[in-house]
Amino acid sequence: MSALPIAAVERDTGIPKDTLRVWERRYAFPQPVRDDKGERLYPAEQVEKLRLLRRLLDQGHRPGSIVAAPTEALAALLEPAGERGREPADPGIAALIDLVRLHRSAELRATLQQHLVKLGLQRFVSELVAPLSRAIGEAWLHGEIGVAEEHLFTEHVQNLLRSSISSLGTGSRSPRILMTTLPGEEHILGLLMVEAMLAPEGVQCISLGAQTPLADIAQAARDGQFDIVAVSFSAAFPARQAFRGIEQLRDALPASIALWAGGAALHGKRKRIDKVQQIAQLDDLLDALTDWRKAN
Amino acid sequence: MSALPIAAVERDTGIPKDTLRVWERRYAFPQPVRDDKGERLYPAEQVEKLRLLRRLLDQGHRPGSIVAAPTEALAALLEPAGERGREPADPGIAALIDLVRLHRSAELRATLQQHLVKLGLQRFVSELVAPLSRAIGEAWLHGEIGVAEEHLFTEHVQNLLRSSISSLGTGSRSPRILMTTLPGEEHILGLLMVEAMLAPEGVQCISLGAQTPLADIAQAARDGQFDIVAVSFSAAFPARQAFRGIEQLRDALPASIALWAGGAALHGKRKRIDKVQQIAQLDDLLDALTDWRKAN
DNA sequence: CTCATTGTTTGTCCTGGACAAAGTGTTGAC
């Protein structure tokens, strides 16, 4: 557990091998030990710093100014965002985060269930789950919770959303929507939130889960006579790759099928793509749906 | 859609860039075109052959004898396995596969639901879902269904299993089991099947979903006072990597916490690891559970 | 301030070499 080979570091941090080597050459960090074969072995604390760097890059920092900096200076860089962006957290959300942090599975589930019943599915998603996931993401960004806790949270919410959606039964009205994520995007919580917003409106939502290759999406959309294809991107997904993927998918789809794209990766970027409906917020989904139904 | 850069081919086929280049050097295949910057562009039909090669490798063929061979010869190689291994398929399973192939979502769901009610959760999993997933995997291997259809099937089964498990409520008896997959393994159907087998026995199952880093698993297992950690591996996961991961996880866990490992990746390999309970079949889970309860 | 131009940073790709681990085949003992 003390030192990892380069392939493991790539998997754990999401930083490609090539980039790890070029950083070492240019910025003198990381500086892995070498084993008897001369291969790189990254000590745990350097991997930790690499994870931190990844977060900072996602926040918009540039490698030249942070890779070589000492770890303490980097930790400080995370703070401003914390102070600036952190609203006086909703007490309900703070309580839920505590449950996650303390591994109180049973209570977490019960509390979520309670909110769900009180708010109804759509408001539960847009008013609680969405800000809560953002808060969890931030807490992870600041090292306040671990990966396991984040996974635990995601699982519970997924279970809740899936069973709510299931109990609604298959929608019967148009449009028919095919939902999935592109290759490289494994997070499906966003997708489920979309489904939870739309299913109560009688929409026929079919999800393919994560990472469907472009060609297969297009094929399935035609075969299944769908009206709309919806894809979602988490904050962790590189924005450029997202836009490239959306453009390619738009080209692969017949003009008669609409393409909806949303998620944290697209926020803040003002880039627009022709003939693609970009969804900035969950609530916008309902407007987009109304528009579509008017037009068809 | 006509030619893909090397990074896209890696994503689509699962074959690493390094391997693609070394195959080109050694076996004169693939032979990508070069763009004006001198970078490789893989024509669609070569990518198709690469996908086929990937399937054959998973079946146990070796690169030296298949990479250079013409596509037609390779297609023929897939047949024998089909003829030899294919039992006179269970009519129920064949009917379900047809529903998947034809994108009959509503009927698929209804039929599955029907089987579930008839068989009960545990038999539904061990007698229907397990052989069905194997059959789906084979159908994909032989190109009879696409990625989208496979995803569709997985989603439906997941929804069904998750809501059944949810409706059981949290178990109250010991042991407490923490379930997840290791980094690189994104398939969680196996995990859900395990949970579905154990939850009716009153076991407290907590799932972290896919790809939890080793260190976080160990941490969470200690923090949550779990008795057992269970990990699963799909057929697509490379066996060597699985064994290495299991060994590392065993070392990271305190001796008081048991480690259970199972899944298609471990089948056929007779390798045993000390102090790890290897689960060959789903039914063995119940025996393992009985053993654990006797011993504790 | 807005837009176009120039300079810098940065990720990804390239070549060709190396080597250990996994796999295959052979030999010899029982």
Place this chain on the structure above:
DNA sequence: GTCAACACTTTGTCCAGGACAAACAATGAG
């Protein structure tokens, strides 16, 4: 004939160091 030990071959992954276009920042003109 079966099994274990050995040598040989195959194969994936790593390495170094160079190159370049796309993204980004800085500068200057209208």
